[in-house]
Amino acid sequence: MTTALAPAAPPTAPQARPRWESRARRREAGTAWRFLLPAVIFFVALFFVPILNQLVAAANGGVDGTTFVGLDNFVTAFNDPEVIHSFTITLIYAAGSVTIGIGIGILLAVILNQALPGRTLFRSLLLIPYLTSVAIIGLLWRNILDPQIGILNRLLETVGLPGQTWLSTAPLATIIGITIWSSAGYTMVLFLAGLQGIPGMYYEAAQIDGAGPWRRFFSITLPLLAPTTLFVSVIGVIGALQQFALPYIVTGGGPGNATSLYAHRVFIVAFNDNQFGYASALSVLLLIVILILSIIQLKVGDRANDHT
Amino acid sequence: MFTPHQLNRRSFLRLGLGVSVLGAVGAGTACAPVTPQSSKGGANTFTIYWNAGHTYKAYEAVIDQFGKDHDLQINWQKFQWPDLTTKLVADFKSGNVPDLVEEVTAGTGTQYGIAGDVIAIDDLAKGDTGMKFPDDFIDAAVTARQYEGKTYSIPFHLTANGLLFYNKGLLADAGFATPPTTWEEFLEMTKATTKDKVTGTALNSDPSYSAPFYHQQGVAFSDVTKGEFLTPEASATKALQFMQDLIYAHRVSPAPVATTDYSGPQKLFSAKRAATFLSGPWDLGPVRQGSPDIDLGVAPPLKGSVQASAMAGAGLMIPTKAKNPDLSWELIGKLTALETEMAATKEAGMSMPRKSWAADPAVASDETLKVVATALSLIAKQDPELPASGKANQINELYKKAYQQIVIQQHPVDASLADFRTQAKAALS
Secondary structure, eight states, X not given: OOOOXXXXXXXXXXXXXXXXXXXXXXXXXXXXXXXXXXXHHHHIIIIIHHHHXXXXXXXXXXXTXXXXXXTHHHHHHHHOHHHHHHHHHHHHHHHXXXXXXXXXXXXXXXHHTSOOTTHHHXXXXXXXXXXXXXXXXXXXXXXXXXXXXXXXXHHHHHTTOOOOOHHHHSHHHHHHHHHHHHHHHHHHHHHHHHHHTSOHHHHHHHXXXXXXXXXXXXXXXXXXXXXXXXXXXXXXXXXXXXXXXXXXHHTTTOSTTTTOXXXXXXXXXXXXXXXXXXXHHHHHHHHHHHHHHHHHHHHHHHHHHHHO | OOOOOOOOHHHHHHHHHHHHHHHHHXXXXXGSOOOOOXXXXXXXXXXXXXXXXXXXXXXXXXXXXXXXXXXXXXXXXXXXXXXXHHHHHHHHHHTOOOSEEEESSTTHHHHHHHXXXXXXXXXXXXXXXXXXXXXXXXXXXXXXXXXXXXXXOEEOOOEEETEEEEEHHHHHHTTOSSOOOBHHHHHHHHHHXXXXXXXXXXXXXXXXXXXXXXXXXXXXXXXXXXXXXXXXXXXXXXXXXXXXHHHHTSOOSOOOOOSSOXXXXXHHHXXXXXXXXXXXXXXXXXXXXXXXXXXXXXXXXXXXXXXXXXXXXXXXXXXXXXXXXXXXXXXXXXXXXXXXXHHHHHHHOOOOSBHHHHHSHHHHTOHHHHHHHHHHHTBOOOOTHHHHTTOHHHHHHHHHHHHHHHHTXXXXXXXXXXXXXXXXXXXXX
16 A cells, blocks of 8 residues: 655745845844853963963973974973873773762762751862862861871771871872862752652652662663763862862872872973973963863763763 | 743752852863063152061161152062962062062072063162162072072072071070080980970971971082982982981971971970970061060081081062163162161061171171071072973972872871972973
8 A cells, every 4th residue: 555645845936135134133233242252252361371481482492482483392291201101090090089978978979868867067068179279178187197297097096096197198189088078068959959869750660660779779860860970080080180279278298299190290290390392382282182081071961871 | 921930949959059159160260371561660750579577677667768768659468488479479470560579589580581571670779879789788698589690689688598496495404515516416406305395306298398307418409400309319318318218217306287387396495385496587586575584595417427507588579561661660769778687687687688788897796696607608509490490389399299298197108209300390391
């Protein structure tokens, strides 16, 4: 049996916009540009011009930083063991602080999404470290972790455990731990917002179908938190790659160069070694790495969201 | 009708991420050079960069009076040393400089002076007979600031690292009536005083505190002309191995904590958790004020193969683009005048570079200052070529890495020093 299909309607020719509409559109666009212009000028002057300036600086070297060296600074960076070391530990720092931070953020969000007494208070308390200046956090933890006079070892000794030299035996892990502690509240708030955006009917339907709490978590909660997870991971990786203040304050990049993260290395090259051209090249490389990682994360995230 | 593009949730997140990525890009622009402008502040503002630990009332009074005399608004900015250095380097790059700067240590001014960032003060000194420079200044403090006949800073404080601070009560309890004078005696004393929660000594994470130890083995930090570092090598190994053993073999010192703060040993000593520590006169004030109940003793530097101390102490330098170098020089004259030095010594126990200060009866009769004077006479010679090479900071940073690896991470001494020498030579070349 065949079905007669109705002939397709001939394509309609695009109708010319009335002249009054084009004029209105141009007027609106002009108004929009006038409003945008101050922001554009501000952005170009204080953002793109310095970036361009930095690119020029990266191509210069010598004692006074004015000798044109082309790509030499970039070539040097790829062969500099200190730079390779700092980049490697920065990747470890980013991976550790972001992945563990996301896990703890989700866990806290799930707990504080329950109807528990005092949950508003707990949410507020967890957010305090994020709202505190990194300088204060650094000094606070430096004192807490001091092996001789720090409160943490005092507590351990009180319960009969030996004191630890946290900043000497596992300095990078300690810095990762402090980072997670300080950002857990913020991550929790983001995931909490994500959780509250998941319609309750999904859980009800799953429960009717016999899904237990774990199944509901892994099949509903986690997939529907994917956009938030993507956001947190991209922001977290960018922040981690740029991390400077915490190791600078807590360990000064030491012991040795164990916590000399990439941004700290750039700082040392610029302000200690007085090699501004080389430091500019290192900054440009960091920019490229951040852009590449962010694009990859966004693409992967988009694909995952599409599947969801 | 024109319909503006609507932001949905996903595009909003994208926008947020985009802004964040661009923010990250912007954060990397800190190293870009900027166009030199003018000197810091208005014509009537006089800007001073100072170490936060040196804000003595004696200096405050002089600076206040100087501002009143010249109808100047004084912008006295205080920093920790690393922050002062960072700010100053950025200022030199921008051309927006202060009028007077405290120099972290001898040689720093030379490094900046050769690069054209601070002036040689010889002509100013020649025209100021009242200053008595360099005749009234201890030679070692002056020559350490000179290169090829030019002087790039004025000695302000002259101190020696390597004084032995000891708790007389704890030493007496362990059966020591007098402080140790040699490494062997020092080790014996630290073993005897290490008990319960008290350690015999406390080493510093700051690498400059290792200088007395290697100088006491006759080691020179650098010989730039020959391209050598920490030589004789065997003696350098012996010195650093001794320090490492104090922590890990003899367990008479806690492992230092890697921080930017050098006051850890002093705090342990003040808390009666360490019987001794090695430092300089700058820790006299904090110990006396922080723990007046401690019966403090200060002994001359120890003797390894030789008895030696390491030079320390700040200077004063004038940036090339300072608004009025004559005015800056006038303030230097007032700050380094004998009466100001005496007032600062009385207030904080700081030792000074003027020969007339050392000869003053109030100084000569003070038991602690006598010990400081002994330490000053034992200062090991510095290599003037290192700051002149422009690589002193870079090489010091490399040594910091090696030193912390040795005393904090317990890396093999020979390997760490060999690595340091290789990297330092590469930095020089």
